[in-house]
Amino acid sequence: MTHLLAQLGAWGLNGMARLGRAHLLLLPLLRGLLSILRRPRLLLDQLYSVGVLTILIITVAGLFVGMVLGLQGYYILSRFGGETALGLMVAASLVRELGPVLTALLFAGRAGSALTAEIGLMKATEQLSGLEMMAVNPQHRVLAPRFFAGIISVPLLAALFSMLGVAGGWMVGGGLLGVDQGAFWNGMQEGIDFSDDVINGVIKSVVFGFVCTWIAIFQGYDCVPTSEGVSRATTRTVVHSSLAVLGLDFVLTAMMFG
Amino acid sequence: MTQQENNADESPLVRIRGLRFRRGSRWIFDGLDIDIPRGRVTAIMGPSGTGKTTLLKLIGGQLRPDAGSIEVDGQNVHALSTPELYRLRMRMGMLFQSGALLTDMSVYDNVAFPLREHTRLTESMIRKLVLLKLEAVGLRGARGLMPSELSGGMARRVALARAIALDPMMIMYDEPFTGQDPISMGVLVQLIRRLNDASRITSVLVSHDVAETLAISDLVYVISDGRVVESGTPEHLQHSGGEWTRQFIQGLPDGPVPFHFPAPGLREDLLEAAP
Numbered sequence: 001m002t003h004l005l006a007q008l009g010a011w012g013l014n015g016m017a018r019l020g021r022a023h024l025l026l027l028p029l030l031r032g033l034l035s036i037l038r039r040p041r042l043l044l045d046q047l048y049s050v051g052v053l054t055i056l057i058i059t060v061a062g063l064f065v066g067m068v069l070g071l072q073g074y075y076i077l078s079r080f081g082g083e084t085a086l087g088l089m090v091a092a093s094l095v096r097e098l099g100p101v102l103t104a105l106l107f108a109g110r111a112g113s114a115l116t117a118e119i120g121l122m123k124a125t126e127q128l129s130g131l132e133m134m135a136v137n138p139q140h141r142v143l144a145p146r147f148f149a150g151i152i153s154v155p156l157l158a159a160l161f162s163m164l165g166v167a168g169g170w171m172v173g174g175g176l177l178g179v180d181q182g183a184f185w186n187g188m189q190e191g192i193d194f195s196d197d198v199i200n201g202v203i204k205s206v207v208f209g210f211v212c213t214w215i216a217i218f219q220g221y222d223c224v225p226t227s228e229g230v231s232r233a234t235t236r237t238v239v240h241s242s243l244a245v246l247g248l249d250f251v252l253t254a255m256m257f258g
Numbered sequence: 259m260t261q262q263e264n265n266a267d268e269s270p271l272v273r274i275r276g277l278r279f280r281r282g283s284r285w286i287f288d289g290l291d292i293d294i295p296r297g298r299v300t301a302i303m304g305p306s307g308t309g310k311t312t313l314l315k316l317i318g319g320q321l322r323p324d325a326g327s328i329e330v331d332g333q334n335v336h337a338l339s340t341p342e343l344y345r346l347r348m349r350m351g352m353l354f355q356s357g358a359l360l361t362d363m364s365v366y367d368n369v370a371f372p373l374r375e376h377t378r379l380t381e382s383m384i385r386k387l388v389l390l391k392l393e394a395v396g397l398r399g400a401r402g403l404m405p406s407e408l409s410g411g412m413a414r415r416v417a418l419a420r421a422i423a424l425d426p427m428m429i430m431y432d433e434p435f436t437g438q439d440p441i442s443m444g445v446l447v448q449l450i451r452r453l454n455d456a457s458r459i460t461s462v463l464v465s466h467d468v469a470e471t472l473a474i475s476d477l478v479y480v481i482s483d484g485r486v487v488e489s490g491t492p493e494h495l496q497h498s499g500g501e502w503t504r505q506f507i508q509g510l511p512d513g514p515v516p517f518h519f520p521a522p523g524l525r526e527d528l529l530e531a532a533p
């Protein structure tokens with residue numbers, strides 16, 4: 001019994017210490033903004049590997065999610081004779097919820113895990129120590145560009161996701177099921193409010209981008225520098241990011257639309 | 259040259275006093291005193307796992323001692339602010355045991371890396387410098403390769419070229435000879451000696467290769483169990499060294515130097531029931 005309590009305590013203390021280290025890392029990351037401003041090239045390279053390489057999965061996922069939304073929405077709405085609201089339904093659910101949330105989840109799986117593994121391996125192979133001894137701060141040179149690339153990429157990817165989702169919904173609703181085109185787009189235009197829906201969606205995706213990239217970078221930087229440590233850190237990145245995104249989504253939604 | 263620098267010239271470049279450092283509950287260093295003179299090759303030898311790599315990391319300010327002080331060029335490494343520490347590190351080169359090359363860049367870009375980070379030289383100047391440094395380690399022809407395409411010994415030579423790219427005042431070599439064939443070993447020995455004699459670079463050399471190390475070093479420290487066991491010139495160590503040193507240098511299996519990591523007796527360990 002006491003053994004169990006002690007283990008629980010140790011687990012809690014470890015978690016707290018890790019949370020503290022994660023917050024301590026934020027300061028150098030933000031300070032790294034200075035070196036990025038001096039050398040934008042560092043950020044551009046990371047925007048490519050963190051953002052551009054994630055476009056494919058976002059494109060495919062966005063289209064399919066939109067198509068499913070179109071189908072499901074049509075079956076439910078047609079029961080009440082409300083097919084004309086299909087455009088609004090698809091767009092609202094994408095812009096408010098599915099776009100930011102699913103993008104963040106996919107980002108954590110595709111880019112977040114890669115970031116953790118890359119940084120973790122750089123630590124395990126002493127590349128980060130090597131940088132320190134060359135008087136180059138790895139927090140500024142390696143971590144910060146990846147961090148800001150993630151924060152910039154996620155909102156853009158979420159916008160792409162929502163856009164393609166709407167296109168997918170329209171393909172199914174307008175093309176396959178014969179919903180009136182004018183009504184589809186009109187309902188969307190009238191029902192979606194720029195500041196209520198679009199801006200709030202963007203705020204969500206910025207927050208998710210921040211949290212997912214932060215978790216990924218911290219897990220890589222803080223991992224035990226062995227193969228097992230790196231693999232554990234990668235798993236933790238995906239699990240923690242997903243849970244954080246879903247939990248934060250509830251909090252943000254309650255604050256914005258509640 | 260100012261008065262102060264003149265005085266500094268006679269003082270040791272690295273002065274370690276009463277160094278204590280702990281890993282877990284085990285004391286790696288327990289009251290270590292070492293002076294590393296300027297412009298000489300100082301070797302640090304000792305059995306595997308005594309903390310030679312740890313010592314270099316302490317000098318470079320990557321680890322913090324539990325007690326004692328380390329001064330490099332008159333500055334207490336662990337009392338410096340981060341920018342000051344980075345300025346000091348710019349004048350130190352370190353050759354990691356593993357090489358620690360950046361795996362996402364070619365050999366050329368790895369050697370150019372410190373130049374690009376810390377100087378405003380033009381690309382054509384950088385190119386000349388990089389090719390010269392690579393020529394010195396015999397790998398000018400390998401400049402287009404990626405680190406994953408190098409052998410361990412080649413990677414370490416590239417790392418050496420990178421460590422000398424900024425012409426530091428001091429270079430710390432962690433096992434530079436491991437994995438080198440006799441020819442590149444000979445070249446490396448000469449290179450370390452030449453860097454030292456021509457540019458008056460202070461060299462700290464950590465190595466197990468007794469013959470090579472004794473051949474090029476001016477001063478040798480033998481450490482074991484967290485203390486300096488013996489120090490002096492190579493001749494002194496070879497001839498009048500104590501029993502411990504003689505066994506270590508001649509590589510004899512029997513004597514006071516333990517081959518084993520601290521452990522209970524083999525008999526008890528084997529007889530103990532499996533958990």
Ligand SMILES: Nc1ncnc2c1ncn2[C@@H]1O[C@H](COP(=O)(O)OP(=O)(O)OP(=O)(O)O)[C@@H](O)[C@H]1O
Pocket residue numbers: 281282286305306307308309310311312313355
């Ligand atoms: N990260 C670490 N955590 C805990 N203990 C460590 C760590 N790194 C090294 N040690 C311990 O510190 C001791 C000294 O290690 P170090 O790498 O400095 O040895 P070394 O003298 O360089 O050995 P070698 O000649 O084999 O390279 C070792 O006994 C090792 O068990």
Ligand SMILES: [Mg+2]
Pocket residue numbers: 310311312355432
């Ligand atoms: Mg070592």
